[in-house]
Structure formats: C-alpha cells, structure tokens
Amino acid sequence: xxxxxxxxxxxxxxxxxxxxxxxxxxxxxxxxxxxxxxxxxxxxxxxxxxxxxxxxxxxxxxxxxxxxxxxxxxxxxxxxxxxxxxxxxxxxxxxxxxxxxxxxxxxxxxxxxxxxxxxxxxxxxxxxxxxxxxxxxxxxxxxxxxxxxxxxxxxxxxxxxxxxxxxxxxxxxxxxxxxxxxxxxxxxxxxxxxxxxxxxxxxxxxxxxxxxxxxxxxxxxxxxxxxxxxxxxxxxxxxxxxxxxxxxxxxxxxxxxxxxxxxxxxxxxxxxxxxxxxxxxxxxxxxxxxxxxxxxxxxxxxxxxxxxxxxxxxxxxxxxxxxxxxxxxxxxxxxxxxxxxxxxxxx
Amino acid sequence: xxxxxxxxxxxxxxxxxxxxxxxxxxxxxxxxxxxxxxxxxxxxxxxxxxxxxxxxxxxxxxxxxxxxxxxxxxxxxxxxxxxxxxxxxxxxxxxxxxxxxxxxxxxxxxxxxxxxxxxxxxxxxxxxxxxxxxxxxxxxxxxxxxxxxxxxxxxxxxxxxxxxxxxxxxxxxxxxxxxxxxxxxxxxxxxxxxxxxxxxxxxxxxxxxxxxxxxxxxxxxxxxxxxxxxxxxxxxxxxxxxxxxxxxxxxxxxxxxxxxxxxxxxxxxxxxxxxxxxxxxxxxxxxxxxxxxxxxxxxxxxxxxxxxxxxxxxxxxxxxxxxxxxxxxxxxxxxxxxxxxxxxxxx
Numbered sequence: 284x285x286x287x288x289x290x291x292x293x294x295x296x297x298x299x300x301x302x303x304x305x306x307x308x309x310x311x312x313x314x315x316x317x318x319x320x321x322x323x324x325x326x327x328x329x330x331x332x333x334x335x336x337x338x339x340x341x342x343x344x345x346x347x348x349x350x351x352x353x354x355x356x357x358x359x360x361x362x363x364x365x366x367x368x369x370x371x372x373x374x375x376x377x378x379x380x381x382x383x384x385x386x387x388x389x390x391x392x393x394x395x396x397x398x399x400x401x402x403x404x405x406x407x408x409x410x411x412x413x414x415x416x417x418x419x420x421x422x423x424x425x426x427x428x429x430x431x432x433x434x435x436x437x438x439x440x441x442x443x444x445x446x447x448x449x450x451x452x453x454x455x456x457x458x459x460x461x462x463x464x465x466x467x468x469x470x471x472x473x474x475x476x477x478x479x480x481x482x483x484x485x486x487x488x489x490x491x492x493x494x495x496x497x498x499x500x501x502x503x504x505x506x507x508x509x510x511x512x513x514x515x516x517x518x519x520x521x522x523x524x525x526x527x528x529x530x531x532x533x534x535x536x537x538x539x540x541x542x543x544x545x546x547x548x549x550x551x552x553x554x555x556x557x558x559x560x561x562x563x564x565x566x567x568x569x570x571x572x573x574x575x576x577x578x579x580x581x582x583x584x585x586x587x588x589x590x591x592x593x594x595x596x597x598x599x600x601x602x603x604x605x606x607x608x609x610x611x612x613x614x615x616x617x618x619x620x621x622x623x624x625x626x627x628x629x630x
Numbered sequence: 631x632x633x634x635x636x637x638x639x640x641x642x643x644x645x646x647x648x649x650x651x652x653x654x655x656x657x658x659x660x661x662x663x664x665x666x667x668x669x670x671x672x673x674x675x676x677x678x679x680x681x682x683x684x685x686x687x688x689x690x691x692x693x694x695x696x697x698x699x700x701x702x703x704x705x706x707x708x709x710x711x712x713x714x715x716x717x718x719x720x721x722x723x724x725x726x727x728x729x730x731x732x733x734x735x736x737x738x739x740x741x742x743x744x745x746x747x748x749x750x751x752x753x754x755x756x757x758x759x760x761x762x763x764x765x766x767x768x769x770x771x772x773x774x775x776x777x778x779x780x781x782x783x784x785x786x787x788x789x790x791x792x793x794x795x796x797x798x799x800x801x802x803x804x805x806x807x808x809x810x811x812x813x814x815x816x817x818x819x820x821x822x823x824x825x826x827x828x829x830x831x832x833x834x835x836x837x838x839x840x841x842x843x844x845x846x847x848x849x850x851x852x853x854x855x856x857x858x859x860x861x862x863x864x865x866x867x868x869x870x871x872x873x874x875x876x877x878x879x880x881x882x883x884x885x886x887x888x889x890x891x892x893x894x895x896x897x898x899x900x901x902x903x904x905x906x907x908x909x910x911x912x913x914x915x916x917x918x919x920x921x922x923x924x925x926x927x928x929x930x931x932x933x934x935x936x937x938x939x940x941x942x943x944x945x946x947x948x949x950x951x952x953x954x955x956x957x958x959x960x961x962x963x964x965x966x967x968x969x970x971x972x973x974x975x976x977x
Contacts, residue, residue: 322677329849333848362873503876521715529849
C-alpha cells in the first residue's frame with residue numbers, strides 16, 4: 284500500500300478549505316480539454332450488452348487510423364492508469380517480489396523514470412518493490428534499467444524528445460533486454476512527436492495514448508496501448524475480458540474517425556487566451572503543452588493560495604515549490620476571471 | 631497466457647456460421663436482464679472530468695444502502711471480472727509465482743472453486759500457477775485451500791447455499807487462514823441469500839456484486855466488492871485511481887437509490903414467459919435463477935444447432951453436453967418465437 288498522489292481535480296477538497304460550491308470553482312488543476320466534444324449518440328446495445336469483439340474491433344481500427352499505428356491495432360484499456368499499474372508485471376514483478384500484508388520486499392531491480400513527471404509511474408514501481416531512478420536526462424538511462432519511462436511531451440514541464448532520439452534510446456535499452464515506455468498522453472496536439480507509426484519495428488517499445496484529455500472526456504476512462512502483438516496480448520490477458528465499457532468503445536469508434544480540426548482550433552484559441560491572462564499578470568511561462576502551461580515564480584505558493592481565495596484551483600508541486608501548472612479555461616469569460624484575479628495578487 | 635473462455639454474447643460468431651445480421655438474432659446466451667432500465671440523466675461533468683471522490687462516494691453510499699452492507703462502503707470496480715483477475719494476488723501470487731515469457735511455474739498452493747460454475751475463477755488462478763480443485767460440495771473445501779469460491783446462486787445450475795451454511799464455511803476457512811469469495815452476481819433477485827449485512831463480522835469474506843446483470847446495463851462495466859476495509863484497500867491499491875468511469879458511478883448513485891420493484895416485476899414476468907416456452911416444448915428444467923434457466927436434455931447439442939438455424943443463440947457447455955442455458959427474452963413476442971422454434975425441433 285502506498286500513499287495516494289495528489290492529482291488534479293481536487294475541487295471538493297479545495298472548496299472544503301476555501302468555501303464555495305463545486306460549481307463556483309474554476310478548476311484549472313488538470314490537463315483535460317475544458318471544451319468537451321459533443322457526444323455522438325451511443326447505441327442502446329453499448330450500454331446493455333457486454334462489449335463484444337465487434338465493438339472492440341471498431342474502436343481498435345478507428346484508433347489505428349487515428350494514431351497512424353500501421354499494422355498495430357491499438358489495445359483499448361480502461362484509462363492509461365490501468366496499464367501503469369501492470370507495468371511491474373511486464374518486467375517480471377511476479378518473479379521476485381514478496382508482497383505479504385503490505386510489506387514489500389526490496390529487490391535490486393531498477394527502472395528509470397525521466398523526471399519530474401507524472402507521479403504514478405514511480406509509485407507503481409516502488410510499491411512493486413523496484414528501485415526507481417528519477418533521472419533528468421536520457422543519458423542517465425543505462426543497462427541496469429529493466430524499463431525506462433519517458434512522457435513525451437512531458438507533464439508538467441512540456442519537455443519534448445524528437446522521435447529519432449527515442450528510437451536510439453529504444454535500441455540501446457533493447458540491447459540490454461529492457462523496455463521503453465513512451466507515454467504520449469499529451470501527444471495529440473503534437474502528432475509529429477509520436478512513435479506510433481514506428482512501433483511495429485521497435486520490439487521493446489510500449490506507447491500509451493490517452494483518449495480523454497484531448498477530447499475532453501476524462502470521465503470515460505479510456506486509453507490505448509500501442510506495441511507489438513506479443514506485448515498487447517500480455518496486457519489483454521492481465522486485464523481480462525470486457526475491460527473497457529461499451530459506451531467508451533462506441534464513442535472511440537465514432538470520435539476517432541471524426542474531423543478533429545475543430546478540437547485543435549478550439550484548444551489553440553483557449554491556449555492563446557490562457558497565455559494572455561498569464562502574460563498580463565507578468566508571470567513567467569516556463570513550459571507546457573497546448574493543454575496546460577507551467578509557470579515558474581518564487582511566489583508560487585502565495586499565488587496558489589490567492590487564487591484559491593478567488594475559487595480558482597491550479598496545480599502546485601511539492602517537489603518544485605516555484606511551479607504552478609495552469610490548465611486551459613473553458614472560455615474568454617474565464618480567461619478574464621483568471622487575469623483579474625492574478626492582477627489583484629499583491630507581489 | 632491462457633485460452634479465452636467462451637462466454638455468452640457470441641452473436642457475431644454465431645451469425646458468421648448460421649447467417650443473419652446481428653439484429654436478426656435473439657440472443658439468449660447471457661444472464662443479463664434483457665429489459666434495461668431507462669437511463670437517468672448523466673451530468674456532463676461525469677463524462678468530462680476524472681471521477682472524483684465526491685462521485686465515488688455517492689456511488690458507494692448508494693451501494694451500501696442498496697446492498698445493506700452496514701458499516702462497509704462497497705468498493706466500485708470496473709466489472710467483477712477486474713477483481714477476479716486480482717484474486718491470485720490476494721493469496722500471495724506475487725510471493726511464489728514465476729511468470730516469464732508466458733511460462734507459468736506450478737506451485738503447490740491450492741484453491742477450491744465450487745463447480746461447475748463461472749469459468750473465469752479457475753482460469754485466473756490456473757494462469758497464476760495455482761492448483762485449482764473443482765469441488766462439487768462445500769465439504770470438499772479443506773485446510774489446504776488458501777481460498778474458496780462459491781457463486782451464490784450458482785451459474786449455470788442455480789444451486790443456492792443458505793447464509794448460515796456459508797458463514798460456517800467462512801469460519802472454517804478462516805481458521806486455516808484462508809479466504810472465502812462469495813460471488814453474488816445473480817443475487818439481486820434472491821436478496822435473502824446475501825451475506826452483505828454480515829460482512830463486517832466476517833474478516834476473511836469477500837463478496838462480489840454485479841451491477842449490470844440486474845439493471846440490464848452490462849456494457850457499463852461496474853461491480854462492487856464488499857469486504858472489510860483492509861481487503862478493500864488492497865483491491866483499490868491494485869486497481870489504481872479512477873478505475874471506474876464517471877458515467878458508471880453516476881448511474882450507480884442514481885439507480886441504486888431508485889425503486890427497483892418494477893425491475894423485479896418485469897424480470898418475474900419474463901421468467902414466467904420463458905418457462906412457459908420451455909414447458910410448451912416439453913423441455914426439462916434442471917435449475918436456474920430468475921435471470922436464466924438451465925435445461926437438461928440428451929439432445930441438447932442438436933437443440934442448440936436447431937435454434938441457431940432459427941437465429942436464436944443459447945448457451946451450451948463443453949463440460950456438460952446435456953445442458954443448455956436460456957437467458958430471458960425481452961418480450962412475449964420473443965417468447966413465442968422461441969416456443970415455436972423449439973416446437974419445430976424433431977425429437
């Protein structure tokens with residue numbers, strides 16, 4: 284058992300301290316598109332019946348065409364988190380770990396996570412008894428690492444690695460019989476970074492894609508794994524039958540074949556609005572992606588509290604007290620609300 | 631890796647052999663209520679946002695009141711299948727199993743599954759390297775078993791065990807430091823059988839409840855685990871955050887507080903219609919629950935094929951060639967269709 288990580292979406296907790304009802308809060312603490320697409324119709328049978336092969340295949344073929352994974356039919360999973368939980372098994376956690384009554388035996392097996400990044404990777408491996416090296420550079424990944432994780436673009440700083448660099452990293456890791464996990468959760472707005480089209484040639488690569496962030500449907504719990512068939516079969520076997528809901532598969536089959544250019548335009552418009560609000564308040568932008576912006580400021584903790592008093596929730600980081608991550612606002616009214624609140628901050 | 635088990639819902643496969651479009655088939659191969667409840671409104675935020683504590687708690691409190699679990703707040707999971715997959719870990723699979731490149735080391739640890747029953751229990755334990763004893767009686771469960779599974783009422787024969795009998799079994803298993811899993815997937819129509827109200831007193835008991843079968847919403851992927859807090863915490867930790875979709879939690883919070891008596895009445899009416907069709911064809915009813923009926927007949931294989939030619943799919947069993955399981959039909963028209971097809975069978 285390990286302590287839960289603080290994630291975005293904590294309006295309930297923030298409202299308990301700073302007042303206001305849930306609907307009074309402007310929640311900028313996540314990296315989810317705040318303008319969800321209109322829901323296509325979900326056939327009654329998707330709710331009623333167990334998701335059958337037909338429905339799963341419709342989602343897989345749509346995902347293949349959308350992500351450009353060529354011969355690979357991406358495996359739908361109930362959120363990327365569900366497969367993060369399974370990564371320790373991929374590198375043999377079952378072989379060597381003693382988990383008894385919450386006591387975890389320490390092994391000498393190591394994995395590398397390019398950090399800082401999404402915290403659940405380190406948590407999943409640490410609770411399975413692995414030693415986790417939080418490396419800040421790809422060069423620090425070595426033959427001792429059974430698996431390495433790169434989030435590309437990275438969350439929260441927006442660092443990116445070109446495809447060629449990651450292919451070279453894969454080949455190096457593979458030579459030592461390790462695996463490379465590339466999490467492209469925020470990759471939809473930078474499609475040229477994706478390794479999806481090359482995955483069939485890269486036998487020790489595992490790509491995670493998030494469905495909900497870009498489409499604004501995080502409640503669906505849907506992600507895809509792109510990897511060679513032998514790896515997908517193992518995840519499928521561990522998850523068991525019917526792991527993904529019928530409505531999620533139905534929406535994926537439909538939305539992944541839709542014209543997504545209006546979504547890109549809207550995200551870009553919202554990103555411009557957010558940057559204007561942050562610039563107007565004189566904040567320094569230290570990184571980000573189209574779906575969130577990272578601010579670096581020595582007064583970050585005070586700005587966080589000040590914004591909470593205005594019922595605006597952003598994301599702070601224990602490990603980087605100078606950082607604040609701002610998600611997109613849903614509309615220009617919210618941009619103005621954020622801008623005005625920031626301008627009232629007494630520096 | 632283990633071979634998938636044939637489950638209900640295989641209309642796609644049957645249509646490939648016997649013709650007809652999906653919608654031409656009368657699918658009686660599952661135990662799902664064929665008359666889904668009307669969907670209550672799902673708030674936009676349940677689709678859009680990650681399911682937060684507020685939404686999870688609303689579902690848990692509703693489940694507690696509905697299932698009568700007293701102090702225990704049932705844990706929502708993405709289908710009971712997801713926790714069947716985790717049961718081997720509960721009894722220490724991680725301690726002793728070597729899983730490398732699909733080769734599973736055999737251990738001398740044993741579990742008992744009261745059989746015949748739902749096949750995924752034996753599959754999950756066997757692929758984790760356990761020896762699975764398919765026992766036909768509770769008396770055959772002994773101190774050598776780290777865990778025992780009883781499906782109550784049982785699928786497909788409808789066998790039931792009174793609560794007192796299972797409490798005594800629990801106490802016996804607990805004395806040997808084992809666990810008892812009681813799967814109440816088909817328990818909604820026989821609520822007096824449930825152990826939910828006694829789970830807080832039974833420290834080594836784990837109850838599984840299915841949401842989708844009774845409400846006719848199997849595509850949702852939702853189940854609940856009822857057990858003492860220390861056990862629920864382990865499942866929660868293994869599943870990771872946001873395991874259940876927002877729409878599923880929202881529907882659970884709403885439907886588990888609704889008046890379910892019309893659902894009971896409808897299921898009873900459908901069950902009477904099904905029995906009349908089977909009786910009219912002179913078939914012998916060997917067991918079942920309100921949601922399905924088991925027929926025993928020496929010509930079961932031929933009846934199965936005959937029904938497929940009429941585009942009616944029922945469930946057959948490799949291990950019991952005399953058995954056929956019939957799910958409920960959605961309406962009297964379908965009862966007549968089934969009855970007429972059965973009467974045309976040349977005995």
